[in-house]
Amino acid sequence: MARTDAIVLGAGIVGVATALHLARRGLAVALIDRRGPGEETSYGNTGIIEANTVFPPAFPRGLARLMEIAFKRAPEANYHLGFLPRIAPWLLAYRAATQPEKLAETARVMRPLFKRAVAEHEELMAQAGAAHLMRKTGWLKLYRRDASFAATAREREIAAHFGIPIRVLDPEAARTLEPALNPVFRHALNWEGATSISDPLALTRAYAARFNALGGVTLTGDARSLHREGSRWRVDTAEGPVDASDAVVALGPWSPDLLAPLGIRLPMAVKRGYHRHFRPRGNASLARPILDADNGYCLAPMNQGIRVTTGAEFADRDAAPTPVQLDRLMPAAQELFPLGEPVEAKAWMGSRPCFADSRPVIGPAPGQAGLWLAFGHAHWGLTLSAVTGRLVADLVAKTAPVVDPAPYAAERFAR
Numbered sequence: 001m002a003r004t005d006a007i008v009l010g011a012g013i014v015g016v017a018t019a020l021h022l023a024r025r026g027l028a029v030a031l032i033d034r035r036g037p038g039e040e041t042s043y044g045n046t047g048i049i050e051a052n053t054v055f056p057p058a059f060p061r062g063l064a065r066l067m068e069i070a071f072k073r074a075p076e077a078n079y080h081l082g083f084l085p086r087i088a089p090w091l092l093a094y095r096a097a098t099q100p101e102k103l104a105e106t107a108r109v110m111r112p113l114f115k116r117a118v119a120e121h122e123e124l125m126a127q128a129g130a131a132h133l134m135r136k137t138g139w140l141k142l143y144r145r146d147a148s149f150a151a152t153a154r155e156r157e158i159a160a161h162f163g164i165p166i167r168v169l170d171p172e173a174a175r176t177l178e179p180a181l182n183p184v185f186r187h188a189l190n191w192e193g194a195t196s197i198s199d200p201l202a203l204t205r206a207y208a209a210r211f212n213a214l215g216g217v218t219l220t221g222d223a224r225s226l227h228r229e230g231s232r233w234r235v236d237t238a239e240g241p242v243d244a245s246d247a248v249v250a251l252g253p254w255s256p257d258l259l260a261p262l263g264i265r266l267p268m269a270v271k272r273g274y275h276r277h278f279r280p281r282g283n284a285s286l287a288r289p290i291l292d293a294d295n296g297y298c299l300a301p302m303n304q305g306i307r308v309t310t311g312a313e314f315a316d317r318d319a320a321p322t323p324v325q326l327d328r329l330m331p332a333a334q335e336l337f338p339l340g341e342p343v344e345a346k347a348w349m350g351s352r353p354c355f356a357d358s359r360p361v362i363g364p365a366p367g368q369a370g371l372w373l374a375f376g377h378a379h380w381g382l383t384l385s386a387v388t389g390r391l392v393a394d395l396v397a398k399t400a401p402v403v404d405p406a407p408y409a410a411e412r413f414a415r
């Protein structure tokens with residue numbers, strides 16, 4: 001192959017956005033994946049570019065909710081019993097990190113990334129001819145119980161502090177935005193600054209096509225073949241070996257598979273999630289994603305139909321799918337919106353790569369010169385991909401970073 005300056009491992013939305021940013025700097029970049037761009041986790045998300053995120057999803061509080069989850073009755077979470085001993089330390093760390101006093105800290109350190117998320121995507125979308133995929137209609141969150149709406153008070157307070165626009169709506173006002181919703185909820189919040197994508201796969205493909213148009217090369221290969229070749233990094237691909245002085249690990253939930261043999265062990269877990277598309281009945285439609293907060297699922301209008309997405313399942317990443325949450329939530333979803341026939345025979349499953357402190361890892365790999373990390377974006381990998389790509393390109397090219405990368409460094413786990 002011709003001279004390569006940088007290798008990006010993983011062509012999910014994070015890797016593709018990173019490769020595109022590097023190519024825009026004039027670097028010769030090889031983007032390597034074993035599948036086509038955007039076909040794994042980045043395919044199946046809810047499509048929300050949620051620049052307004054203040055708090056990560058909280059560990060369930062209250063005995064009643066915990067018991068519902070324990071007895072596998074709650075739609076928002078599921079678990080495989082045999083996996084619990086392995087995930088327990090991570091769950092305890094997550095519980096500690098979502099205590100109220102820690103949440104404010106997370107909101108503060110993540111804000112620099114979130115606040116740039118939409119503008120960064122808009123810039124890439126304009127260049128990639130993908131602006132038509134973005135809707136600027138917000139994200140509507142519905143609350144069936146007064147108590148669950150009241151529990152959003154602190155988050156709304158912090159959002160107001162950051163100048164994030166939220167509109168509090170009664171059911172009637174919410175239904176002027178979304179007439180197809182049945183008034184089975186008592187309160188609604190429209191996070192007006194949120195934007196959403198009508199086809200996440202098309203977006204990743206558009207960025208990949210732009211990357212190729214700038215001279216970037218997309219190759220098929222197994223990222224785990226990464227090794228040192230003198231002072232450079234080398235990966236084997238279907239086109240032969242490729243080497244470069246810099247390599248970026250953007251393998252999402254598979255990142256530990258490559259890093260563990262290099263001696264880099266980071267405490268990442270996955271929250272598995274499912275989706276299935278349904279045709280709306282009659283001429284019902286949605287203009288924006290909807291969260292049914294008390295049942296922990298979303299309805300998102302996509303080109304394929306209404307995408308119903310689930311909350312978290314704690315199970316081994318590679319265990320067979322168990323889409324029981326979809327079964328549990330369907331009565332509530334059908335009560336809320338007229339869902340018709342399913343589009344596919346089976347549910348899709350993906351794995352959100354998550355650190356317990358709800359921050360990604362972005363920056364140099366400890367002890368491995370020229371190796372960079374960009375993964376662990378949890379519920380916000382689509383949202384944060386474009387700004388992550390810019391930050392990684394800044395670090396590789398040794399230009400002033402768009403945001404201070406310190407809070408996202410892998411070294412935070414060594415402290």
Ligand SMILES: Cc1cc2nc3c(=O)[nH]c(=O)nc-3n(C[C@H](O)[C@H](O)[C@H](O)COP(=O)(O)OP(=O)(O)OC[C@H]3O[C@@H](n4cnc5c(N)ncnc54)[C@H](O)[C@@H]3O)c2cc1C
Pocket residue numbers: 009010011012013014015032033034035036037038039040041042043044045046047048049050221222223224250251252253254272273274275309310350351352353374375376377378379380381382383384
């Ligand atoms: C149900 C659900 C809903 C979600 N909703 C949202 C949302 O609304 N908004 C949002 O911002 N985020 C959302 N997310 C999260 C988001 O989808 C992820 O954070 C994001 O897709 C992660 O992107 P990634 O590029 O890091 O990983 P991936 O998209 O998984 O990409 C990793 C790539 O690495 C490749 N790979 C792995 N191993 C190897 C190997 N050995 N060799 C070569 N290639 C390899 C894979 O083929 C894949 O292409 C949601 C996730 C789920 C599951």
